[in-house]
Amino acid sequence: MTSFKHLFRFFLIALTAASLSGCVKKDYDEPETANVDPDLTVDFTIAQLRSMAVGTAPIEITGDSIIAGIIVADDESGTFYKQMIIQDSTAGIAINLDISNYNSDYPIGRRVFIKLKGLYIANDGDDNYSLGVKDNADIGRIPAALVSQYIIKGKWGLEVTPVAVSLSTLNSNASDYTQRLIRLSGVEFASADAGVAWGGDPNSTFDNNRTVEDCSSPTNTAIVYTSSFANFANALTPTGNGPMTAIFTIYSGDPELILRTTEDVSGMTDTRCDGTSGTLTVMSIDSVRLAYTGTTTTAPSGKKIRGIVTSDYTNSNLVSQNLTIQDASGAIVVRFGSSHSFTLGTEIEVNISGQELSEFNGWLQVNNVPLGNATAVGTGTVTPRTATIAQVLANYDAWESQLIKITGVTISGTGTYSGSQTLSDGSGTITMFTRTGASFSSQSYPTGTVSVTGILSEYSPSTFTPQIIIRNTSDVQ
Numbered sequence: 001m002t003s004f005k006h007l008f009r010f011f012l013i014a015l016t017a018a019s020l021s022g023c024v025k026k027d028y029d030e031p032e033t034a035n036v037d038p039d040l041t042v043d044f045t046i047a048q049l050r051s052m053a054v055g056t057a058p059i060e061i062t063g064d065s066i067i068a069g070i071i072v073a074d075d076e077s078g079t080f081y082k083q084m085i086i087q088d089s090t091a092g093i094a095i096n097l098d099i100s101n102y103n104s105d106y107p108i109g110r111r112v113f114i115k116l117k118g119l120y121i122a123n124d125g126d127d128n129y130s131l132g133v134k135d136n137a138d139i140g141r142i143p144a145a146l147v148s149q150y151i152i153k154g155k156w157g158l159e160v161t162p163v164a165v166s167l168s169t170l171n172s173n174a175s176d177y178t179q180r181l182i183r184l185s186g187v188e189f190a191s192a193d194a195g196v197a198w199g200g201d202p203n204s205t206f207d208n209n210r211t212v213e214d215c216s217s218p219t220n221t222a223i224v225y226t227s228s229f230a231n232f233a234n235a236l237t238p239t240g241n242g243p244m245t246a247i248f249t250i251y252s253g254d255p256e257l258i259l260r261t262t263e264d265v266s267g268m269t270d271t272r273c274d275g276t277s278g279t280l281t282v283m284s285i286d287s288v289r290l291a292y293t294g295t296t297t298t299a300p301s302g303k304k305i306r307g308i309v310t311s312d313y314t315n316s317n318l319v320s321q322n323l324t325i326q327d328a329s330g331a332i333v334v335r336f337g338s339s340h341s342f343t344l345g346t347e348i349e350v351n352i353s354g355q356e357l358s359e360f361n362g363w364l365q366v367n368n369v370p371l372g373n374a375t376a377v378g379t380g381t382v383t384p385r386t387a388t389i390a391q392v393l394a395n396y397d398a399w400e401s402q403l404i405k406i407t408g409v410t411i412s413g414t415g416t417y418s419g420s421q422t423l424s425d426g427s428g429t430i431t432m433f434t435r436t437g438a439s440f441s442s443q444s445y446p447t448g449t450v451s452v453t454g455i456l457s458e459y460s461p462s463t464f465t466p467q468i469i470i471r472n473t474s475d476v477q
Contacts, residue, residue, distance in 0.1 A: 035155050037111060037154040037155050042067060054123075060120050067113070068154065069087050070086060073108065074103040074106060075100070075101060076261075078229050084106060087181060097141055105153065113152040114131070126251065127250055128178050128250060165177060166185075167184060167214050171221075186242070187242070189212055189213075192353060193212075193224075193370075194238065194351070195236050195238075196236060197373075198372075209223050210237055212244065223256045239278040242265075242267040283305055284305075285330040287329070288305060288332060292364055300353070306348070307331070308325065309324070309325055311471060312343075315440060317435050321335050333401055334365065334369055336370070338371050350373055350375075352373075356368055362459065364401070384453050385399065385402055386407065389406055389425050389427050409451060410449055411447075418435075433459070455469045
């Protein structure tokens with residue numbers, strides 16, 4: 001689940017998303033002017049500037065000092081919105097400016113000179129520093145019309161060597177590295193965060209945090225934050241071990257890494273700490289079911305499942321976080337941490353590495369899976385297994401969660417789908433259950449003999465109560 005400390009950040013990004021997506025991204029063109037620095041004298045370091053910020057209230061800069069730094073993060077990928085990070089040999093700092101797609105003029109690798117007089121600086125309380133104009137008690141963005149007055153372009157195409165640092169050092173001396181380009185070696189994403197979408201689904205989740213760790217200690221971890229509006233938000237995190245480059249910040253006291261592009265992790269292809277290759281391999285659903293020990297179990301690392309969605313979320317006969325997925329070997333429930341939108345017949349892959357296997361009222365599920373762990377890879381169909389009710393009851397353990405079709409059935413009960421109705425076919429009886437929240441719950445079911453197709457589930461482990469859950473009224477014919 002997402003930490004609530006990122007909700008405020010998400011809402012700020014969401015408010016500006018429309019304008020961000022509406023802008024046309026221009027390729028960076030080299031300036032027409034010569035690639036030289038302006039004739040300005042730098043008399044202040046970024047470290048000296050940061051030392052002026054005492055407390056979190058904006059401090060006005062009244063002197064005619066000038067700093068210079070090389071841009072190490074811009075807005076090209078959408079991760080940094082209307083904010084650039086510059087760095088000199090002493091420290092880094094964020095500059096807030098009210099320009100979208102500013103990277104056309106101020107790309108990564110360009111030196112800029114900042115005339116400080118009239119600007120404000122503040123420490124956000126986590127030793128992250130911002131430079132801009134005063135906006136009540138905060139640091140606001142430099143208005144577009146004034147940006148060229150304060151920010152003077154210098155040489156472009158320059159490189160900044162990231163500061164080599166360990167996760168252990170970041171956890172113990174975090175404030176020494178804030179807003180600097182750093183490079184970690186020998187790190188990997190935690191099993192549950194490897195091979196999943198960087199930013200989750202911006203339409204239905206705030207889960208934009210992934211955890212990176214090293215091999216030396218389980219306490220050596222850091223959050224990797226990705227805006228849901230980054231242009232790589234739907235790309236998958238690396239599954240291997242290796243180097244990572246990022247801008248380092250602190251968020252509510254926690255170390256946090258922010259990538260500029262996926263090139264910052266392109267080298268994470270080595271063997272993981274546990275000796276695995278780092279590549280997620282497909283595990284049959286039947287094998288996943290067999291891995292469950294009868295009590296809460298952890299799914300094997302480095303594994304994913306692939307299958308066809310057999311549930312229909314649009315009709316709400318399962319809760320919005322749940323779906324059933326089936327392959328040639330079997331079927332299982334996947335319960336996400338938030339509502340999903342995978343339609344009936346979608347082929348998906350789900351990273352189950354390190355995820356919880358548990359039962360809810362006797363129904364086995366892969367539980368609390370981050371929505372970003374699932375990726376649509378195609379479409380397909382599942383032919384329901386045709387059986388009598390007696391056969392369904394006799395084979396329940398093997399067929400649980402599979403799509404079942406029972407022919408020659410009569411339905412008895414209240415007259416509408418809502419709640420528990422009884423299916424009979426001469427060989428036995430079984431419950432057909434419909435949630436009151438299902439779109440068709442108040443409709444009348446047909447009389448006479450019909451066929452019923454649905455998902456085989458269980459309601460109570462203590463009394464062993466199998467039931468059929470239909471997806472929509474087309475399942476009853």
